[in-house]
Amino acid sequence: MAQKNKLQFIILGLLNQQPLTGYDLTKAFDTEIGEFWQAQHSQIYPQLKRLEEQGYVTHEVTVSGAKLEKKLYHVTPAGGDLLRQWITVGTPDLTATKDEFILKLYFIQTNRDPRLPGMLQEQLQLHTDKLAHLQRRLATVFPDEALIKDHFGHYLILQHALGREHYYVDWLQRTLAALP
Amino acid sequence: MAQKNKLQFIILGLLNQQPLTGYDLTKAFDTEIGEFWQAQHSQIYPQLKRLEEQGYVTHEVTVSGAKLEKKLYHVTPAGGDLLRQWITVGTPDLTATKDEFILKLYFIQTNRDPRLPGMLQEQLQLHTDKLAHLQRRLATVFPDEALIKDHFGHYLILQHALGREHYYVDWLQRTLAALP
DNA sequence: TGAGTCATGTAAAGAGTTACATGATTAA
DNA sequence: TTAATCATGTAACTCTTTACATGACTCA
Numbered sequence: 001m002a003q004k005n006k007l008q009f010i011i012l013g014l015l016n017q018q019p020l021t022g023y024d025l026t027k028a029f030d031t032e033i034g035e036f037w038q039a040q041h042s043q044i045y046p047q048l049k050r051l052e053e054q055g056y057v058t059h060e061v062t063v064s065g066a067k068l069e070k071k072l073y074h075v076t077p078a079g080g081d082l083l084r085q086w087i088t089v090g091t092p093d094l095t096a097t098k099d100e101f102i103l104k105l106y107f108i109q110t111n112r113d114p115r116l117p118g119m120l121q122e123q124l125q126l127h128t129d130k131l132a133h134l135q136r137r138l139a140t141v142f143p144d145e146a147l148i149k150d151h152f153g154h155y156l157i158l159q160h161a162l163g164r165e166h167y168y169v170d171w172l173q174r175t176l177a178a179l180p
Numbered sequence: 181m182a183q184k185n186k187l188q189f190i191i192l193g194l195l196n197q198q199p200l201t202g203y204d205l206t207k208a209f210d211t212e213i214g215e216f217w218q219a220q221h222s223q224i225y226p227q228l229k230r231l232e233e234q235g236y237v238t239h240e241v242t243v244s245g246a247k248l249e250k251k252l253y254h255v256t257p258a259g260g261d262l263l264r265q266w267i268t269v270g271t272p273d274l275t276a277t278k279d280e281f282i283l284k285l286y287f288i289q290t291n292r293d294p295r296l297p298g299m300l301q302e303q304l305q306l307h308t309d310k311l312a313h314l315q316r317r318l319a320t321v322f323p324d325e326a327l328i329k330d331h332f333g334h335y336l337i338l339q340h341a342l343g344r345e346h347y348y349v350d351w352l353q354r355t356l357a358a359l360p
Numbered sequence: 361t362g363a364g365t366c367a368t369g370t371a372a373a374g375a376g377t378t379a380c381a382t383g384a385t386t387a388a
Numbered sequence: 389t390t391a392a393t394c395a396t397g398t399a400a401c402t403c404t405t406t407a408c409a410t411g412a413c414t415c416a
Contacts, residue, residue, distance in 0.1 A: 003402070005402080005403080007403085007404095013283075013287040017287075026367095033286060035276060036276060036282050038276045040405065041369085043405085064367095068367065069368085070367065083287070086284070087288070091303070093280070094306055097215075100275065102337050104266070104267045105333045106213060106216070107333055108332060108333035109330060109331070110332050113332075130274060149290065151289070153285045153288035156355060164277075164344070167343060171340055201395075202396065220377065221395090221396080221397085223375080225398090244395095245386090247383095248394075250395070251396080
């Protein structure tokens with residue numbers, strides 16, 4: 001095995017909230033959890049097929065319009081068990097954050113490198129934008145505090161991502177300000 | 181292409197600091213930059229071969245002891261150009277942080293979930309350990325402030341990783357404390 | 361009627377991990 | 389002499405991305 005196929009668990013988790021099509025799942029990877037995992041439809045459709053073969057999900061075909069067929073996937077009891085199991089076992093492996101910018105920084109020798117201000121400024125822009133995006137998203141998903149109660153995990157990770165970006169922006173600003 | 185082969189640039193960057201063997205490079209991925217990228221020797225040796233075929237590195241064979249051959253790799257001028265080019269172009273793509281624990285959290289519905297305290301505590305332990313490890317590492321690599329001058333990038337990313345872990349630990353503690 | 365989106369798949373290739381395989385050197 | 393480390397490679401497999409391919413629906 002190369003990794004551990006986390007994709008299958010994420011799909012199970014998303015389907016466990018509500019039945020979805022492969023297309024819906026693909027969109028969820030852009031918006032809902034795009035902050036923490038990404039997957040294309042070319043990975044999702046085959047995975048759904050495998051999950052169904054293994055008995056963890058089933059699908060029903062619905063028709064919209066004249067003949068467009070949609071496959072709406074549901075989690076089976078066995079799929080629910082698998083999901084609960086994954087969440088319940090420990091998570092002792094911290095994956096390295098693969099941040100290309102940070103890698104480039106590593107190879108900069110001195111604080112006089114003329115590329116440094118530009119590099120930091122570019123990242124500052126990117127992370128400021130991302131921070132703003134997350135702020136909008138928090139306001140969209142949780143317009144009312146009462147909603148947090150039944151989507152506590154979602155709230156937590158949005159809030160975590162927000163804090164993380166806040167730190168990143170802060171750090172970039174401090175680093176820029178300290179440059180000669 | 182699947183990604184963009186960042187590994188080749190990291191290898192060039194490491195070799196640019198000093199000639200190294202494949203074995204040395206493998207170790208560097210555990211210690212030096214393990215925080216930001218990981219690679220096994222099974223990926224490194226073939227990549228070195230490709231870089232040499234493309235003229236970006238060369239190697240000389242040295243013999244230690246009676247017959248153990250080591251291949252010491254150097255960056256060629258073309259390799260140096262490629263490295264500079266990579267560092268100089270923009271880095272506009274922010275990769276999603278693939279944090280398995282955060283993913284699991286997403287699927288927790290309520291703050292009463294009995295698994296929540298245990299999950300958070302486990303991560304608190306892991307990230308506290310990592311924070312301590314980074315602190316030791318900063319003290320080891322930069323025992324004297326004068327050393328920062330010529331290894332500015334290395335200093336920056338260590339300091340960045342430290343701040344990041346600090347935030348993570350803080351967030352876990354705050355989240356744990358806010359639990360009912 | 362045309363553009364944008366909805367919807368589902370497969371193919372090809374590269375990136376990354378785990379396992380297989382071998383042998384030399386060093387220090388206890 | 390033996391265990392740990394140094395040293396280099398390949399094989400098999402999985403994960404991930406990009407590209408190829410097709411067709412229906414909706415709204416302006």
